[in-house]
Amino acid sequence: MRRHLLILLTVAIMIPSFAALFVGGLGLVQHEKTMERVARSYVEDLAGSVASRLEMGWSWSGSFPLNDRERYWRLRQITWGLSIPGWIAVVDVHGNILLSTAGAEVLPMFWDRGIPVGSAIEITSSEGERFTLAAYQAGETGWYVVAAVSWDKLLGPMLRFNRWPMLVGVIGLLGLISVLALWKWLVSPLRMLGNEVSTLQWGREMPVADDPSAVFEIRRLRQVLHHLAKCAVERADLMKRYVGDLVRVQEEERSRLAREIHDGPLQDVTALIHQIRLATMEGSSRSEGGRLENAEDGARHAVQEMRALCDELSPPWLDLGLGQALDELVERLSRHLRADISVDVNYGEELPQEVTLAYFRVVQEAVHNSVRHGQASRVSVRLFGENGHAVLEVEDDGNGFDPPVDYEELRVRGHRGLSNMSERMSLIGGKLEVHRQPRGGTMVRCVWSPTSASV
Amino acid sequence: MTIRVILADDHPLTRAGLRDYIEKEKDLELVGEASDGLEAWELIVREKPDVALLDIRMPGENGVSLARKIKDSKLPVIPVMLTSFDAQQYVVASLRAGARGYILKTVTPDELSRAIRIVARGGLYLDGEVARSIEDEDLAFEALSAREREVLLYAARGLSSKEIAADLIISERTVQTHLASIYDKLGARNKTEAMLLALKYGVVALEELIE
Incomplete structure (x- = not known):
């Protein structure tokens, strides 16, 4: 199992936070229960002790029967100046309050509901006020003593102001809030950065420069990565420009050489042929004639070789446009390689010169590869438009070839053809793909669009 | 009736050889020579020769575009390409531009004069080296x-x-x-x-x- 630092961190803060919340809640519940128990025993005690006093007073005065007035005064004595949290009341069997402390006015509301004698109960008045209440019988007097405390008036404030469970709960909440903050400012930006960097095409793409929601350190890290990626992109650009310059210089040099040969030696030798022919025609001895004939043959051969050299270096007919240049190239290649090579140009737009040159060189290389390495006997070259792209396909019926994953590796191993083609395409901002055909053979496919970035 | 010919080529030695070829023929008359495209155009306009032998690659203006200019301005001049380029696509381009002949510079004197006569008669002449003939x-x-x-x-x-x-x-x-x-x-x-x-x-x- 993989352990993620960020998830561990989050969980490490979340567990104590939840524990604190739980403990806080538990404390509150326990406290309430305790208070209930306290309230019960208090009202039971109170009611019980008052009841026993009444009973005692009754039995003591039982031998001297008292009139009502005296009875009243006796009762008053019991409750006189009694200061208690809650209230007590003495009632007769019918629920008439004989005597009570302040607050007992609510008692008649409960009386009808039937209050068990001897044990405390919780009861809620019709106004929603909660009481713990106990009723005791005062001996043989036929009276009852009812004692009660109101939760809202007495216990409520005690419950509400019990600080510790509250505090623990608040700590728990703070913990959760900090988890959220941690997630928003640290975990999520870090994960985002991680994802971005792991899928980054080094040398081509850059991560976003800043993430305002992240903490300072992550923003800093992001800036550093951005800077590094930028350097890589710049370096790749530089490399591309460098290679582009090399290719351009090479092409320029080749075309310059071809021009020099064409305008210099080729013309000179052609003129030489004319002179030899004129000399032959002006009449000469047999031996001279034979020599002149040899000289003419030699000169014609030299002209043909120089023409071939020019074509190989940089064919002048490239100026005629890609369609015609491909026609000429394919005609020459089929003669030279003795293979059936067809060309089908279905692209009306004019292509820039460097694209024409790149496609021309790709066809040259690909057809050579097909016939030489793939032993193909038929090669078909197609140029057509597709969704605004100029697509070039060179397909053969040869042995097929598993396309390399990395063209650079091929270059290292000394196979420059494919990497050259791919480089030429990348220099004009196009793409080159090599596929093995399902029914054998290889397909080289180049795609370039007028909107792609060109060197 | 002699056929009036001009020759445009930037290479003096080649020009000299071809001049001698043409001058050997009695029915051909070389009425002017040009060493670049601009000069050639002036010569064509001034002399209105029957046949203009034009090199494809010349400073100033190339032969193919001169042929097109002749066609466009409806001059009574027949352009013929005289070149070192043996690419068939140049033949096609030249014909499209209005040339009626395509001759390589390694042509023999006989072929050259024959070609000039054929195009002057209204025919078409293509060098055997660029379109093999049977x-x-x-x-x-x-x-x-x-x-x-x-x-x-x-x-x-x-x-x-x-x-x-x-x-x-x-x-x-x-x-x-x-x-x-x-x-x-x-x-x-x-x-x-x-x-x-x-x-x-x-x-x-x-x-x-x-x-």
Whole structure:
């Protein structure tokens, strides 16, 4: 199992936070229960002790029967100046309050509901006020003593102001809030950065420069990565420009050489042929004639070789446009390689010169590869438009070839053809793909669009 | 009647040799020489020769564009390319521009004079090196069918097999079969050569090919 630092961190803060919340809640519940128990025993005690006093007073005065007035005064004595949290009341069997402390006015509301004698109960008045209440019988007097405390008036404030469970709960909440903050400012930006960097095409793409929601350190890290990626992109650009310059210089040099040969030696030798022919025609001895004939043959051969050299270096007919240049190239290649090579140009737009040159060189290389390495006997070259792209396909019926994953590796191993083609395409901002055909053979496919970035 | 000729080539030695070739023929008259495209144009306008021998590569203006200028300004001058380029595509480009002949500079004196006479008569001359000829076999090729001739005309205009198939409402495969049969009959190795040979043998007229 993989352990993620960020998830561990989050969980490490979340567990104590939840524990604190739980403990806080538990404390509150326990406290309430305790208070209930306290309230019960208090009202039971109170009611019980008052009841026993009444009973005692009754039995003591039982031998001297008292009139009502005296009875009243006796009762008053019991409750006189009694200061208690809650209230007590003495009632007769019918629920008439004989005597009570302040607050007992609510008692008649409960009386009808039937209050068990001897044990405390919780009861809620019709106004929603909660009481713990106990009723005791005062001996043989036929009276009852009812004692009660109101939760809202007495216990409520005690419950509400019990600080510790509250505090623990608040700590728990703070913990959760900090988890959220941690997630928003640290975990999520870090994960985002991680994802971005792991899928980054080094040398081509850059991560976003800043993430305002992240903490300072992550923003800093992001800036550093951005800077590094930028350097890589710049370096790749530089490399591309460098290679582009090399290719351009090479092409320029080749075309310059071809021009020099064409305008210099080729013309000179052609003129030489004319002179030899004129000399032959002006009449000469047999031996001279034979020599002149040899000289003419030699000169014609030299002209043909120089023409071939020019074509190989940089064919002048490239100026005629890609369609015609491909026609000429394919005609020459089929003669030279003795293979059936067809060309089908279905692209009306004019292509820039460097694209024409790149496609021309790709066809040259690909057809050579097909016939030489793939032993193909038929090669078909197609140029057509597709969704605004100029697509070039060179397909053969040869042995097929598993396309390399990395063209650079091929270059290292000394196979420059494919990497050259791919480089030429990348220099004009196009793409080159090599596929093995399902029914054998290889397909080289180049795609370039007028909107792609060109060197 | 002599045929008036001008010669435009930037290479003095080549020019000297060709000049001697032309001057040897009694019915040919060299009325001027030019060493670049601009000079050549002035000469053409001033002398209005019957035939203008133009090098394709020249400083100033190239031969193909001079041929087009002659055609566009309707001068009574027949442009003929005289060049070192042996690419068939140059032949096609030159013919499209209005040239009636295509000769390589390694031409023999006899061929050169013959070419000049042929174009002056209104014919078409293509060097044997750029469009192999079977002249000596007395045009012994099998005649093209009407459909084949049609396919060849479309192909010569630069249409792809797909476009030809669409225009003639036949399958692409049928187009290719027709093309193969045309190559076979004309002894051509490819589309361009088929077109050049068809021109040379008079199977099709230049006007039909070039619109």
